[in-house]
Amino acid sequence: MKFNIYRKFSNLIDYSNIKLKDEKDNVIMLFHSIEDKDNKKDDLYQMNLEKFKDIIIFLNNIYEFEYFDNCFKRNGKIIITFDDGYLNNLDTVSPFLDSYGIPMHLFVATDLIESNSNVYLGKSELKELSNLKYVTIGSHGKSHSKLTNLSNSNLKNELEYSKNFLEDLTGVNINSISYPHGSYNHNVIKEAELSKYEKGASSIFGSIRYNTNKFLIPRIDIWSNDTIKTVKQKINGYWNWLNIINKIKGK
Numbered sequence: 001m002k003f004n005i006y007r008k009f010s011n012l013i014d015y016s017n018i019k020l021k022d023e024k025d026n027v028i029m030l031f032h033s034i035e036d037k038d039n040k041k042d043d044l045y046q047m048n049l050e051k052f053k054d055i056i057i058f059l060n061n062i063y064e065f066e067y068f069d070n071c072f073k074r075n076g077k078i079i080i081t082f083d084d085g086y087l088n089n090l091d092t093v094s095p096f097l098d099s100y101g102i103p104m105h106l107f108v109a110t111d112l113i114e115s116n117s118n119v120y121l122g123k124s125e126l127k128e129l130s131n132l133k134y135v136t137i138g139s140h141g142k143s144h145s146k147l148t149n150l151s152n153s154n155l156k157n158e159l160e161y162s163k164n165f166l167e168d169l170t171g172v173n174i175n176s177i178s179y180p181h182g183s184y185n186h187n188v189i190k191e192a193e194l195s196k197y198e199k200g201a202s203s204i205f206g207s208i209r210y211n212t213n214k215f216l217i218p219r220i221d222i223w224s225n226d227t228i229k230t231v232k233q234k235i236n237g238y239w240n241w242l243n244i245i246n247k248i249k250g251k
Contacts, residue, residue: 025207026071027235028079030219033086034093044223049092051224056080058228060100068105068136068176071199071208071217078235081105081201081219083140083178085112085121090129098134107140107178107201110162123169130170138176138201139163146183155188159195175199182246189215205240 032045034052059065059078066077080097082089085108097104106129112120121129130137139162141147147155159177166174175198179188182203192200192215199214206218220234233239 022207022209023076024074025209026066026074026077026079027207028068028071028081028201028217028219030201030203030221031080031082031093032084034088036088036092042224044225047222047224049096051226052093053096055222055226055228055231056097056100056102058231060102065102067103068138068199068201072212072214074208074210079103079105081107081178083107084109084144085126085140087119087121087125090121090125094129094132094135098132101134103134103136105136105138105176107138107176108166109140109142109144109180110165111143113165127169130172137166137170137172137174138178138199139166139174139197140178141180144180146181147179147188148183148185152187152191155191156195159191159197163195163197176201179203184216203246205234205237205242207235207237 031047031052034047034049036049038048063076063078066073066075066079068079068081071079080102082093082104085106089104089106093104108121108126113123113126116122126137129135139159142158142162142165145158147158150158163174175196177192177197177199178201184200184202189200199217201217201219203221204216204218205220208217212218220239222231222234226234
């Protein structure tokens with residue numbers, strides 16, 4: 001219900017021929033699960049594969065894509081990221097993106113990887129995914145808990161365990177983290193730096209500008225009911241007002 005209200009608010013103006021963001025700004029998109037079936041639960045984070053394909057094809061006709069590690073180059077490109085570590089990121093997403101040569105950066109929560117679930121990637125699937133040409137991996141914490149709710153010792157364990165686990169499994173340096181539930185504060189950022197992360201991806205709407213904090217990298221959340229028009233609006237900054245709502249909610 002509230003997201004329909006958000007959409008109506010953002011649709012008050014026709015943005016089709018307006019660009020708010022600087023052409024040099026990179027935009028990072030945040031996806032979660034891409035299902036090869038209809039979304040019967042009306043889950044915002046479970047997108048139908050055909051809709052995902054339509055969005056990517058639309059973007060591919062207008063923009064170039066970039067690796068997450070190069071997000072600060074500010075070359076006006078789109079960066080695709082996924083959170084959590086769903087199995088369909090391997091089975092459904094990567095073959096499609098690979099066919100277009102589009103990079104994807106996957107932030108995974110290691111407890112989900114070790115859960116032996118048929119929904120999330122297992123160790124062997126994650127290792128397979130990490131070996132693909134256009135795939136890079138980052139941490140999404142250990143337990144997918146809100147990092148701001150943890151004691152200092154538990155926070156340190158969340159960040160260090162997930163980094164070490166992923167590096168041991170994939171054999172590559174894990175230098176980025178996405179904050180679970182978009183939850184962060186000064187203490188979380190400080191501990192992330194101490195744990196040898198180099199970048200932190202947030203859920204703050206916006207694009208990467210010349211003064212973007214490397215531990216508060218903005219990403220625009222793409223939802224299962226978003227249209228091409230909504231995606232265009234989000235890219236150009238006309239949903240950035242949601243940051244005010246999230247700040248009031250303490251997110």
